[in-house]
Amino acid sequence: MTSLWLLLAIALFGTALLALIGHLPYAGRVSVIISAAKVAASLWLAYGVLEHGPLLSAGKLFFVDAFNVYLIVLTTFVGFTTAIFSHRYMAHEADVRGLGHRRMRLYHSMYHAFLFAMLAALVANNLGILWVAMEGATLATVLLVSIYRTPESVEAAWKYFVLCGVGIAQALFGTVLLYFAAEQVIPNRDDALLWTVLYATAGSLDPTVLTLAFVFLLIGYGTKVGLVPLHNWLPDAHSEGPTPMSAILSGLLLNVALYALVRVKMLVDGSLGTNLAGHLLMGFGLVSFMAAGLFLHRQRDIKRMFSYSSIEHMGLMTFAFGIGGTLATFGALLHMTVHSLAKSALFVTAGHVSQVAGTQRIERIRGLIRTQPALGWSLLIGTVALAGFPPFGLFASEFLVLTATINSWPWLALPLLVGLSIAFAGLFRHLQPMVYGEPPPGQTPVRVNLLPVLAHMVLLLWLGLAMPGFLADWFKQATVLITGSWDTDELL
Amino acid sequence: MDLAKLSLxxxxxxxxxxxxxxxxxxxxxxxxxxxxxxxxxxxxxxxALITALVALVSGQSHLYISAALTLGLKAFLIPWMLHRLAVRLNVQHEVEPLANPSILLLIGSALVIFSYYVSVPIVQFSTLVIRNTVAVSVAVVLLGMLVMVARDKAIAQVVGFMSIENGLFFAAVVSTYGMPMVVELGIAFDVLVAAVLFGVFFFQIRASIDSLDVSRLNRLREIDE
Known part of the structure; x- marks a missing residue:
């Protein structure tokens, strides 16, 4: 319990401290130290949950089980490696783009405020608090998207604010409806929005109201996941803001939004006894997966390209959670982890790449492997990992999802395979000239810190080749929580 | 329905x-x-008035706090902030030409009818009062969205955005006597922060496109040509 409070306290402390000292030269280092402390606290928390089972705080405000604890560790870890990257990157950006003291304070402080909101959303036992934290995440990051004050970035931030705000308002309406249904059967009003109480009474909630609530929650949190056709804000917000923001938005925010959706699905499944929620998720997921793969081909901005790839992967996960069942859920959980690692590593690389080339336009980024081999190789290997090649972790998870699809919906395996190849082609047609082309004259290397990229790649390799036993066990526990069973027949 | 039979x-x-x-x-x-x-x-x-009334009728005393919060935030603080911003940006007398106000109002009326239709499954176990008020709250949400779609000025869009929030709050009050207090405080905090951020954005937008007409924010495209 102490570890949970400590984790949230560190995040809040970081927000407050960096609001005061964020402009100082060593602020980036302080941010790294605070992020490292968060990782330590989250590991302590995870150890506690692994040893002693689910955790319910006094007052039932927070709840940690196998499903959210691994996302908590992932969130703090990616937050930590991105902070390492952000330290030098933002110092460079502050020089080049002339970010003043106030904006640097804003940046560092809001970085931790965003992580606090993510953690609060993950540990919240109360659906209402989850909503407040999700909206808080938008509010914390929206000023960072427009931090460069270019017309494009202001437009992107405005779109992000308005579209996400309206989208997530639907989720609040869904929450009200859910509360309405729960209040009829749960005697204590204050308990009627708690996950722990709702799961116990799911069977007696009114199915009509719950269906309606799910539709609203799907639209609301689906906007945040970036499901097509609610995705318009995502590529803009991810491409116009500073790169560390893109890394944590793509790597963390989308995951947490999907987490909320899956939690709601578990509840609705318990009440309806049908797979309606699953079918809706499958539909939205598959459409997003296919559409984003096609959009990939038409992008001219390296960060926009990776944003569309995020939509594609989130679509795949949504689809897999929709199928349900042991194999698909296990695959989706694994995919959440490996996609976060791969995508944040790629955004880190893309940030350095655009510093080398002086632009984010793909057609003007050329010959990286000659100018700065380390960077060129990072981009190449990162993209190979992202496209789902063995031996990286994404191959394992995509393979699991594909197998599950063949088992339960054989004819859907075809669009899935087509979609995977479309996305693969989309990534590589842009990647090849960027890495191997002729470097423009005068292109010089910049100081980079590829430690985060290396760490993520090693983890991806490790997850792809030999998943450690405790992690597999962890995913297994989470799968049992989500699907309600561990069907060994499916695994053979 | 027989309105005269209802209590005062x-x-x-x-x-x-x-x-x-x-x-x-x-x-x-x-x-x-x-x-x-x-x-x-x-x-x-x-x-705020309706929240206090519901609190009086139902005896849910925590709703008085919500009513006070609503009155302070939605009736005074946020309108005052918007007004001050409008004055500072010197747009308070501006008139935004609406292309087709009558068609807009007709669409609005259609949305109200649609809301009554949507609310049928929610209100099947409720009283006459709730049946009407839930439908109205859905209508307020939809009309707020229509405001955001139809209007180009940033301030008008923010007003639409905030009125969506009003509709959601209204729905919570009439269907479930409000949300748990901790949630309501959190939402109020989010709304307040959002209002402040919108203010910051008005200045950023004006600095970037020299106008508050957000339909002119059109540089970013889904597909680059």
Whole structure:
């Protein structure tokens, strides 16, 4: 319990401290130290949950089980490696783009405020608090998207604010409806929005109201996941803001939004006894997966390209959670982890790449492997990992999802395979000239810190080749929580 | 339905719900910025009033706190902030030409009918009062969205955004006597922060496109040509 409070306290402390000292030269280092402390606290928390089972705080405000604890560790870890990257990157950006003291304070402080909101959303036992934290995440990051004050970035931030705000308002309406249904059967009003109480009474909630609530929650949190056709804000917000923001938005925010959706699905499944929620998720997921793969081909901005790839992967996960069942859920959980690692590593690389080339336009980024081999190789290997090649972790998870699809919906395996190849082609047609082309004259290397990229790649390799036993066990526990069973027949 | 058979307080609730819907329509068609902000403030006053009424009828004393919070935030603080921003940006007398106000109002009416249709499954176990008020709250949410779609000025869009929030709050009050207190405080905090951030954005938008007409924010495209 102490570890949970400590984790949230560190995040809040970081927000407050960096609001005061964020402009100082060593602020980036302080941010790294605070992020490292968060990782330590989250590991302590995870150890506690692994040893002693689910955790319910006094007052039932927070709840940690196998499903959210691994996302908590992932969130703090990616937050930590991105902070390492952000330290030098933002110092460079502050020089080049002339970010003043106030904006640097804003940046560092809001970085931790965003992580606090993510953690609060993950540990919240109360659906209402989850909503407040999700909206808080938008509010914390929206000023960072427009931090460069270019017309494009202001437009992107405005779109992000308005579209996400309206989208997530639907989720609040869904929450009200859910509360309405729960209040009829749960005697204590204050308990009627708690996950722990709702799961116990799911069977007696009114199915009509719950269906309606799910539709609203799907639209609301689906906007945040970036499901097509609610995705318009995502590529803009991810491409116009500073790169560390893109890394944590793509790597963390989308995951947490999907987490909320899956939690709601578990509840609705318990009440309806049908797979309606699953079918809706499958539909939205598959459409997003296919559409984003096609959009990939038409992008001219390296960060926009990776944003569309995020939509594609989130679509795949949504689809897999929709199928349900042991194999698909296990695959989706694994995919959440490996996609976060791969995508944040790629955004880190893309940030350095655009510093080398002086632009984010793909057609003007050329010959990286000659100018700065380390960077060129990072981009190449990162993209190979992202496209789902063995031996990286994404191959394992995509393979699991594909197998599950063949088992339960054989004819859907075809669009899935087509979609995977479309996305693969989309990534590589842009990647090849960027890495191997002729470097423009005068292109010089910049100081980079590829430690985060290396760490993520090693983890991806490790997850792809030999998943450690405790992690597999962890995913297994989470799968049992989500699907309600561990069907060994499916695994053979 | 027989309105005369309802208790006096229930009739008052229905009457204020009707007035809230009316303020939504004003927001839809009011072309001038200052009266638009006043319409939003009146909606906040009515919302606080209806919350206090529901608290009185149901005996849910925590709703008095919500009512006070609504009155302070939605009826005074946010309209005052918007008004001050409009003055500082010197747009308070601006008139936004609406292409087709009558068609807009017709679409609005259609949305109200649609809301009654949507609310049928939610209200099947409820009383006459709730049946009407839930439908009205859905209508306020939809009309707020229509305001955001139809209007180009950033301030008008923010008013639409905030009135969506009003509609959601209204739905919570009439269908479930509000949300748990901790959630309500969190939402109020988010709304307040959002209002402050919108203010910051007005200045950023004006600095970037020299206008508050957000339809001119059109540099980013889904597909680069």
């Amino acid at each position: 307080s229930d009739q008052a609730v229905i009457a204020s719900a009707a007035l809230i819907l009316f303020t939504s329509f004003i927001m839809l068609a009011q072309a001038r910025i200052r009266p638009l902000i006043y319409a939003f403030a009146w909606q906040g006053v009515l919302l």
